[in-house]
Amino acid sequence: xxxxxxxxxxxxxxxxxxxxxxxxxxxxxxxxxxxxxxxxxxxxxxxxxxxxxxxxxxxxxxxxxxxxxxxxxxxxxxxxxxxxxxxxxxxxxxxxxxxxxxxxxxxxxxxxxxxxxxxxxxxxxxxxxxxxxxxxxxxxxxxxxxxxxxxxxxxxxxxxxxxxxxxxxxxxxxxxxxxxxxxxxxxxxxxxxxxxxxxxxxxxxxxxxxxxxxxxxxxxxxxxxxxxxxxxxxxxxxxxxxxxxxxxxxxxxxxxxxxxxxxxxxxxxxxxxxxxxxxxxxxxxxxxxxxxxxxxxxxxxxxxxxxxxxxxxxxxxxxxxxxxxxxxxxxxxxxxxxxxxxxxxxxxxxxxxxxxxxxxxxxxxxxxxxxxxxxxxxxxxxxxxxxxxxxxxxxxxxxxxxxxxxxxxxxxxxxxxxxxxxxxxxxxxxxxxxxxxxxxxxxxxxxxxxxxxxxxxxxxxxxxxxxxxxxxxxxxxxxx
Amino acid sequence: xxxxxxxxxxxxxxxxxxxxxxxxxxxxxxxxxxxxxxxxxxxxxxxxxxxxxxxxxxxxxxxxxxxxxxxxxxxxxxxxxxxxxxxxxxxxxxxxxxxxxxxxxxxxxxxxxxxxxxxxxxxxxxxxxxxxxxxxxxxxxxxxxxxxxxxxxxxxxxxxxxxxxxxxxxxxxxxxxxxxxxxxxxxxxxxxxxxxxxxxxxxxxxxxxxxxxxxxxxxxxxxxxxxxxxxxxxxxxxxxxxxxxxxxxxxxxxxxxxxxxxxxxxxxxxxxxxxxxxxxxxxxxxxxxxxxxxxxxxxxxxxxxxxxxxxxxxxxxxxxxxxxxxxxxxxxxxxxxxxxxxxxxxxxxxxxxxxxxxxxxxxxxxxxxxxxxxxxxxxxxxxxxxxxxxxxxxxxxxxxxxxxxxxxxxxxxxxxxxxxxxxxxxxxxxxxxxxxxxxxxxxxxxxxxxxxxxxxxxxxxxxxxxxxxxxxxxxxxxxx
Numbered sequence: 001x002x003x004x005x006x007x008x009x010x011x012x013x014x015x016x017x018x019x020x021x022x023x024x025x026x027x028x029x030x031x032x033x034x035x036x037x038x039x040x041x042x043x044x045x046x047x048x049x050x051x052x053x054x055x056x057x058x059x060x061x062x063x064x065x066x067x068x069x070x071x072x073x074x075x076x077x078x079x080x081x082x083x084x085x086x087x088x089x090x091x092x093x094x095x096x097x098x099x100x101x102x103x104x105x106x107x108x109x110x111x112x113x114x115x116x117x118x119x120x121x122x123x124x125x126x127x128x129x130x131x132x133x134x135x136x137x138x139x140x141x142x143x144x145x146x147x148x149x150x151x152x153x154x155x156x157x158x159x160x161x162x163x164x165x166x167x168x169x170x171x172x173x174x175x176x177x178x179x180x181x182x183x184x185x186x187x188x189x190x191x192x193x194x195x196x197x198x199x200x201x202x203x204x205x206x207x208x209x210x211x212x213x214x215x216x217x218x219x220x221x222x223x224x225x226x227x228x229x230x231x232x233x234x235x236x237x238x239x240x241x242x243x244x245x246x247x248x249x250x251x252x253x254x255x256x257x258x259x260x261x262x263x264x265x266x267x268x269x270x271x272x273x274x275x276x277x278x279x280x281x282x283x284x285x286x287x288x289x290x291x292x293x294x295x296x297x298x299x300x301x302x303x304x305x306x307x308x309x310x311x312x313x314x315x316x317x318x319x320x321x322x323x324x325x326x327x328x329x330x331x332x333x334x335x336x337x338x339x340x341x342x343x344x345x346x347x348x349x350x351x352x353x354x355x356x357x358x359x360x361x362x363x364x365x366x367x368x369x370x371x372x373x374x375x376x377x378x379x380x381x382x383x384x385x386x387x388x389x390x391x392x393x394x395x396x397x398x399x400x401x402x403x404x405x406x407x408x409x410x411x412x413x414x415x416x417x418x419x420x421x422x423x424x425x426x427x428x429x430x431x432x433x434x435x436x437x438x439x440x441x442x443x444x445x446x447x448x449x450x451x452x453x454x455x456x457x458x459x460x461x462x463x464x465x466x467x468x469x470x471x472x473x474x475x476x477x478x479x480x
Numbered sequence: 481x482x483x484x485x486x487x488x489x490x491x492x493x494x495x496x497x498x499x500x501x502x503x504x505x506x507x508x509x510x511x512x513x514x515x516x517x518x519x520x521x522x523x524x525x526x527x528x529x530x531x532x533x534x535x536x537x538x539x540x541x542x543x544x545x546x547x548x549x550x551x552x553x554x555x556x557x558x559x560x561x562x563x564x565x566x567x568x569x570x571x572x573x574x575x576x577x578x579x580x581x582x583x584x585x586x587x588x589x590x591x592x593x594x595x596x597x598x599x600x601x602x603x604x605x606x607x608x609x610x611x612x613x614x615x616x617x618x619x620x621x622x623x624x625x626x627x628x629x630x631x632x633x634x635x636x637x638x639x640x641x642x643x644x645x646x647x648x649x650x651x652x653x654x655x656x657x658x659x660x661x662x663x664x665x666x667x668x669x670x671x672x673x674x675x676x677x678x679x680x681x682x683x684x685x686x687x688x689x690x691x692x693x694x695x696x697x698x699x700x701x702x703x704x705x706x707x708x709x710x711x712x713x714x715x716x717x718x719x720x721x722x723x724x725x726x727x728x729x730x731x732x733x734x735x736x737x738x739x740x741x742x743x744x745x746x747x748x749x750x751x752x753x754x755x756x757x758x759x760x761x762x763x764x765x766x767x768x769x770x771x772x773x774x775x776x777x778x779x780x781x782x783x784x785x786x787x788x789x790x791x792x793x794x795x796x797x798x799x800x801x802x803x804x805x806x807x808x809x810x811x812x813x814x815x816x817x818x819x820x821x822x823x824x825x826x827x828x829x830x831x832x833x834x835x836x837x838x839x840x841x842x843x844x845x846x847x848x849x850x851x852x853x854x855x856x857x858x859x860x861x862x863x864x865x866x867x868x869x870x871x872x873x874x875x876x877x878x879x880x881x882x883x884x885x886x887x888x889x890x891x892x893x894x895x896x897x898x899x900x901x902x903x904x905x906x907x908x909x910x911x912x913x914x915x916x917x918x919x920x921x922x923x924x925x926x927x928x929x930x931x932x933x934x935x936x937x938x939x940x941x942x943x944x945x946x947x948x949x950x951x952x953x954x955x956x957x958x959x960x
Contacts (some may be wrong), residue, residue: 004484010645012664014678021701027687034683072670078702095776118650122683129640130648137643157492160609161807163617163651165490166644168610182494190552198494202500203602203814221501222558233830266832272920317807324631325959326806327641328796347686350713352746 007059007429009069011126016073019119020083028119031338033362035110036132039355042325046457047104047447049143049440050133051109051174054101054419054430055098059127060092061426084250092120093424097417101430102139102177102440104447109365109379113335113417125332126280131170137328138171138320139178143444146179146313147452148297149167150304153181153312155197157292158320171320181312193433199225199262205232211239215246217260223251223476227260230275230465235266238277244282253355264313275308290314296324297454335343340367344384348475361468365416368394369446372410376446378461379416383468388413396463487539489549489608496553496945500563508599513842515590516612519835522620522805525653527584527927529623529920530591532615534581535901537776539607540572541906558676563704570599575906577844577897580757581910582619582657582920584927587944589845589859592593593897594813606811611650617808618651618800625795628710628777628931630784633661633792637734637772638800652801661792669697673913675822679705685712691719695726699739705729706768708742710755715746720755724762740768742794749788750774756789761814769792774817775786776804780936813838824864841948845896848874849926857924858941859896863948868893876943 022028041048065087066075073087074081094116095147105111110130114121146154158177162168172180172188189196202217205295208214211233219226228246230239243261251259261279263271268291279287291303292314300313313442317323335358336346362384369376378396380388388394398404420428431439450458464472481933502508510613521528545553545567551556555557585591592612594601618686626634636655652668662675669676680698687693691713708726710719715782722756723741733740741759743751748771759767772794780793815838816826819893828842842864845955849856858876860868868874870893879882900908911919930938 003775005645007645009667009670011666012639012678013666013669013676014664014680016666017702018684019677019699021684022892024701029686032687070489070672080706082743115790117815118687122681125681126639127645127647129643133641134644158488159492159606160611160812161809162610163643163801163806164614164646164649165485165607166646167614168490170644179825186491186493186496187487187489189493190489196556198492199497200494201498201602201605202829204498204501206814206829207502207510207512207598207817217505218501221504221725222497225558266670276540295635317809321643321801321806323806325640326643326803329641329797330639331543334686335489336686349686394697400920 006062006064006066008065008129009072010130011123015123015125016286018122020079020281020282021082021084022119022122022405023086024080028117030118031115031248032118032121032262032334033344033472034114034121034125034332034364035335035359036112036128036330036332036445037108037110038136038328038330039107039373040323041107042137042328043090043144044455044457045144045449046453046460048136048328050099050105050136051139051177051238052131052134052170053098053112055135055170055427056098056112056128057430059097059131059421060096060421061122063090065090070272074121079362083450091424092116092124093419094421095423096419096421099416100439102380102436102443103416104443105136106379106460108359108462109381110335110363113363116418119257126357129330129332133169133328133330134167135174136330137326137411138174139329139440141322142175142178142180142319143320143440144454145295145300146193148304148454149228149313154179155277155314156168156180156185156319157314158182160314161317163319167320168353173433175319177431177440179441181439184314188429197225199227200229202229202232205229205292212242212245216250217249219246219287223254223256224258227462229264230261231263231265235263235271236274236278237427240278244279244284247284247287248282257284257286259286260290260311261282262290262292264292268310269303269306272309273307286314292316294318301454335360335395336362346475348472350476352445354444357476359464359468360472366407366413369414371412372411374446375448377408380413380462380463380465381468382391382465383471386465386467396461397459399464402469404430448460485931486541486542486544486546486549487607488545490610491603493887494887495603495605497558498602500559501603503563503566505561508597509575510598511595512598512601512824513816513824514594514601514812515603515815515839515843516592516619516810516812517588517590518585518607518616518808519587519706520809521587522617522802522808523624524935524937525620525624526931526940528616528808529584529619529658530579530583530585530612530616531581531619531657531833532611532650533578533592535611535615535650536578536592536608537900537906537908537910539611540576540604540901543572543604545570545571552855555877571597571904572604572901574600575899575903576900576901578900580898580916580919582916584923585616586859586940586943588839589781589861590815590843590897591842595842597796609810609812613808613810614647615650615654617802617806618654619920620808621802622655622660623687623920624777624934625780628780628784628934629793632790634659635792636660636663636665637794638796641666641797642800647719647800653913656913657801659917659921662772664794675688677705679707682709682712685709686844692722695722696730703734703736704729704738707742709744710741711743711745714755715743715751716758717818720758721941724759724764727767728762729763729947737764737766739764739766739769740791742770742772744772744792748784748790748893749783751789752789768792772796774798779932815840816842825957826951828952832958839944839948840952841891843948846893847894848888850890851892851896856927856940857891858943860893860943860945861948862945863951866945866947874954876941878941879944879949880950
């Protein structure tokens with residue numbers, strides 16, 4: 001079993017130089033609000049899926065500088081003694097709100113908000129971003145692949161190409177939340193409960209005098225979970241016939257009809273159609289065909305369009321690294337500070353690039369659902385103390401073209417962010433991984449198909465309340 | 481400080497089902513040889529850089545199934561009681577040879593070889609591949625970026641976009657070995673000694689009433705390491721003038737002339753040239769200009785070609801994920817087995833795709849250097865017991881076009897793989913990370929510039945000895 005770890009120093013060094021600076025200049029206790037949000041959906045998709053919150057909460061709970069950390073920092077020679085002393089009892093004392101894992105999220109909306117003294121809020125930036133960026137990336141990619149498979153199970157097979165041990169384990173976790181049926185990563189099962197499975201590699205076949213013996217032996221050992229890898233020598237001339245023989249000789253006499261073959265190379269459409277015919281002709285109509293080999297959502301879609309007879313997919317490197325777009329660009333931006341009297345002073349980060357201007361203030365996010373269809377039609381970002389009245393008509397407008405306005409009635413508004421920490425205390429316990437997976441699938445069902453297209457998806461509306469929009473405009477006018 | 485972890489179950493589940501199968505069928509003790517090699521250099525480059533060996537060795541040393549692991553496996557219901565009992569005392573008892581970290585490696589040649597009982601050799605596959613693939617990927621990418629920077633220091637800034645905690649920490653480690661000057665990742669410094677540094681984020685500037693106060697305060701706190709981030713508001717109208725004022729008011733009176741500004745957005749060529757003129761006009765000729773913002777080897781090359789006045793680079797997501805090609809395709813293939821009498825029986829994996837046919841047998845790899853230039857001109861893969869005689873002319877031939885032959889004299893032959901484990905005992909201790917970095921740079925200096933081109937590099941020769949080539953041909957003819 002993997003032990004827990006002290007990730008306290010998994011931070012950019014500047015979090016510490018800034019922390020020491022805040023400490024020495026009296027800014028350390030200044031209450032700040034930071035938002036985590038992203039700007040672009042990977043692969044040009046219509047939405048992303050939030051994941052990684054449980055690891056963020058674990059990190060916050062365990063945050064402490066041990067003797068070795070303090071000694072290391074002292075050796076750097078740039079931190080004052082009082083700051084190092086302060087770090088010995090450093091704990092997170094603030095508040096965190098976040099969307100539950102598995103929630104579909106859209107560009108520009110905060111999916112995690114921190115309220116904490118400057119020094120604490122700043123310090124946790126790196127770990128929060130890397131964890132949310134990584135798992136949200138893999139969850140988002142996985143869900144594309146799972147949707148392409150159209151209900152056929154997809155297993156995560158990518159450990160050997162993952163970017164380090166955590167990428168394998170946590171990637172398997174995120175992929176299960178986002179819809180994978182299981183993983184090859186045993187440790188992800190032991191730690192997180194993402195069900196692990198797997199049968200044989202080519203080396204198993206090579207270890208025996210011939211393919212038939214290798215298959216027969218495997219069926220004898222594992223009669224109830226025999227998936228035979230049929231491409232070590234020649235799929236149609238050797239692999240499938242030997243598999244059929246092994247199934248017939250070992251499984252059928254025991255009354256076992258559920259079994260499978262796996263194709264890991266070659267033209268998967270052609271081979272799966274031929275193999276299906278051979279299996280059916282042998283009476284093995286319940287034998288499944290599993291396919292693997294550099295698959296992703298596009299290849300799976302094409303295979304199925306071409307009539308491949310594949311029952312389930314194993315997906316490796318292109319899922320576990322999100323190969324086509326391996327970066328999820330979540331950012332952590334200051335949205336407000338509090339003055340001494342507890343008043344919230346909104347802050348904005350302007351940019352030459354209009355898309356990079358941040359939404360100021362302490363906010364919340366509502367997801368709006370049509371009552372007749374149940375489908376989500378927009379997200380609305382409001383000030384923290386605004387309430388959306390479902391009984392009143394709601395006017396939404398495009399924040400970039402404010403003359404585009406539309407009024408909605410008969411809708412339900414649901415707040416997306418839930419409290420995770422209150423005054424340093426963890427108040428949110430993650431559901432089981434299976435519950436998260438079920439929740440994720442249910443939330444995605446509430447999106448229109450148009451938002452789920454792979455190419456040119458419908459642009460889901462993320463609007464600002466009038467009050468928030470007004471404050472943003474005032475800040476923009478007020479800046480140099 | 482991060483604790484050590486038990487990664488024993490970080491394996492594909494099929495390693496366990498096969499292990500149980502080998503155990504039950506008497507194959508567990510069969511001595512096997514497995515090679516790790518790769519087929520394609522990422523980004524179309526001329527060579528890759530091996531990294532990750534120290535973590536592989538740590539993993540092998542710590543390999544053991546604890547009570548929790550055994551209990552988890554028992555719960556899966558597919559492993560026999562004797563196998564679970566056997567796992568309680570499972571240790572690696574075999575031999576491992578590998579190239580030292582930082583060594584340039586080429587497609588097709590083993591850069592790690594395992595000789596061990598089948599059950600052990602099979603079991604370690606997943607962790608070995610994921611570790612070597614990840615760190616070799618980042619080392620290879622980093623070295624491209626470092627070479628593009630032409631001697632200007634490159635710092636690794638990517639933790640927040642890394643694929644999980646290990647990807648940040650171990651990625652920083654690999655990037656330092658391959659030539660980065662440092663990292664922003666504090667934990668990579670604490671654990672591995674990759675020097676961490678960093679100064680301020682935009683939030684520092686936002687926390688103060690104005691940019692000038694933020695800069696002045698920072699210079700007062702850190703007069704000897706002040707790198708001021710000048711793009712929060714407007715680089716040329718506000719950032720650079722405020723930085724100059726802070727440097728002049730705080731640093732110059734103390735006689736400190738070494739300082740820096742950082743550009744993190746906008747047209748880096750234009751801004752750096754303008755900023756350079758302003759700094760020089762203010763007498764701050766020793767002030768360095770640091771640039772960051774989605775850089776990679778291509779952008780850095782273009783910036784320098786266009787006359788950007790940048791002294792050092794911070795590189796984030798495109799390095800830490802190797803964004804343009806985030807997968808290093810190292811594989812683990814059976815090369816031979818031993819019979820009961822200790823004879824080595826070569827094994828080959830054939831494929832429709834000629835490039836995927838493996839090189840059989842227990843092998844070693846020589847790197848051949850010209851004595852007059854000192855440069856490497858080819859690698860030669862031989863049988864394990866062949867000796868290359870430097871005093872004799874050496875005939876090399878293209879393994880795909882054997883009529884292409886050339887005879888070499890006046891060369892030096894150096895074996896690339898060194899013993900890492902012998903009969904289960906670790907016999908190789910990694911040099912310090914700084915020694916690895918120095919070694920890596922020296923080895924790359926021994927390659928011809930033609931091999932180091934970004935586009936269409938010269939194809940470095942990796943040839944087979946006549947004996948090895950003959951055995952491979954015999955096996956190919958002998959297969960179905």
